[in-house]
Amino acid sequence: MSAWPDARVLALFNIDVPIVLGPMAGVGGAELAIAVSRAGGLGSIACAMLSADQIRQQVEQFRAAVRGPINLNFFCHTPPQPDPEREAKWRAHLAPYYAEFGIDLNTQAPAVNRAPFDEATCALVEEIQPEVVSFHFGLPAPELQARVKATGAKVMAAATTVEEARWLEARGVDAIIAMGNEAGGHRGMFLTTAIESQVGTFALVPQVVDAVRVPVIAAGGIGDARGVVAAFALGASAAQIGTAYMLSPEAKTSAIHRAALKRATDADTALTNLFTGRPARGIVNRLMREIGPMSAFAPAFPTAGGSLAPLRAKTEPIGSGDFINLWSGQGAQLATEDSAEVITRRIATQALERLT
Incomplete structure (x- = not known):
């Protein structure tokens, strides 16, 4: 010591x-x-x-x-107060993805824990x-x-x-x-x-x-x-x-997340509020590229992820990380499998x- x-x-x-x-x-x-x-x-x-x-x-x-x-x-x-109007705007912003995967836009979002x-x-x-x-x-x-x-x-x-x-x-x-x-x-x-x-x-x-x-x-x-x-x-x-x-x-890192980490370079992460409503650094994926990593439409932390859950449920089983948070720091290339x-x-x- x-x-x-x-x-x-x-x-x-x-x-x-x-x-x-x-x-x-x-x-x-x-x-x-x-x-x-x-x-x-x-x-x-x-x-x-x-x-x-x-x-x-x-x-x-x-x-x-x-x-x-x-x-x-x-x-x-501090847990946010319910904001149905903001949630509806966020859901409307995600509507094209819901349509792409055949998800009813009125699907009930699960509670965020x-x-x-x-x-x-x-x-x-x-x-x-x-x-x-x-x-x-x-x-x-x-x-x-x-x-x-x-x-x-x-x-x-x-x-x-x-x-x-x-x-x-x-x-x-x-x-x-x-x-x-x-x-x-x-x-x-x-x-x-x-x-x-x-x-x-x-x-x-x-x-x-x-x-x-x-x-x-x-x-x-x-x-x-x-x-x-x-x-x-x-x-x-x-x-x-x-x-x-x-x-x-x-580590309990998923296979999708592990694959993304192995591919990530120093320039492949960004701060985003799309997945929870609060800025967090993760590997850029489809949602972050197409919407932009920061969005004024995302509901307050930690509720933003609720409306992404149906998209994640559809795409994650087929090996897609397009709608999940892939948290990572800028030093992903320093990670090893030891x-x-x-x-x-x-x-x-x-x-x-x-x-x-």
């Missing part, structure tokens, strides 16, 4: 290597978290799309396999007592956050600007994830909606490090030892890695060799 130039995150989370598994809803899970933990990193489980029983099962599986700490990740968005952190979720955290709890899209209500910290859990959250980092530190987080524009999946932004001016990792991390006193974890475009070394050079105390694990056997444990050990070993 002492060999690393900055061991604050290692001490904070009681881990051996400064690598945090990016919580990837739908792709991650206990198997991936276990593999990263076995290599000394911090295993993470994305919980926003899981039921309470599913979260319990995932944590029990993790606890039975390893002794390392677990990070449970939650969303902190991305839940924010609330009283019931907080009670679950108090029951499970994870060592680390992380938040996306800000923080929960102060009383809920206080209850989380009262369990002994360390709290971290994502910031996409210096202002967000300062806001998080002022509210008592133990570490800040500085999430650069290169990162895959949903932006962690919560004080701004200006994605056109979002800062890249290389520029964001040192400015956040200079602005706060808590440890900073760099995220976005980091997929090998060189990225971890760069993160430390910029003042970070650890790196969060996601896309680099998506081809590993422990086990997540091997990937973590390799990145940590090679990074430490370069740093010492």
Whole structure:
């Protein structure tokens, strides 16, 4: 532990290597978290799309396999009010695709299951007592956050600007994830909606490090030892890695998604709100090309995906990724098909060799 130039995150989370598994809803899970933990990193489980029983099962599986700490990740968005008019406009915008695949435009959209952190979720955290709890899209209500910290859990959250980092530190987080524009999946932004001016990792991390006193974890475009070394050079105390694990056997990445990742180049991703209503980075597919990756018609997060579900149900079984979110960071070419444990050990070993 002492060999690393900055061991604050290692001490904070009681881990051996400064690598945090990016919580990837739908792709991650206990198997991936276990593999990263076995290599000394911090295993993470994305919980926003899981039921309470599913979260319990995932944590029990993790606890039975390893002794390392677990990070449970939650969303902190405010659920939108129903907006039938906006939904109807979005459905009309998708009408040509419905017609192409013979789908009734009035087909009932399924409910979207991305839940924010609330009283019931907080009670679950108090029951499970994870060592680390992380938040996306800000923080929960102060009383809920206080209850989380009262369990002994360390709290971290994502910031996409210096202002967000300062806001998080002022509210008592133990570490800040500085999430650069290169990162895959949903932006962690919560004080701004200006994605056109979002800062890249290389520029964001040192400015956040200079602005706060808590440890900073760099995220976005980091997929090998060189990225971890760069993160430390910029003042970070650890790196969060996601896309680099998506081809590993422990990841639940679908065959369609895996094929897209293997084909992806550095220029094949874009920020899009089409799939959930909130900007997220993914591999460009037919829907993004033809509608444009950002659309004013897309309903508010997380409801936009409901109207895409019938299209996905028709096309995904025939091997098409035209209407599904293919989340990926800009470093997809750095991903390998090795086990997540091997990937973590390799990145940590090679990074430490370069740093010492």
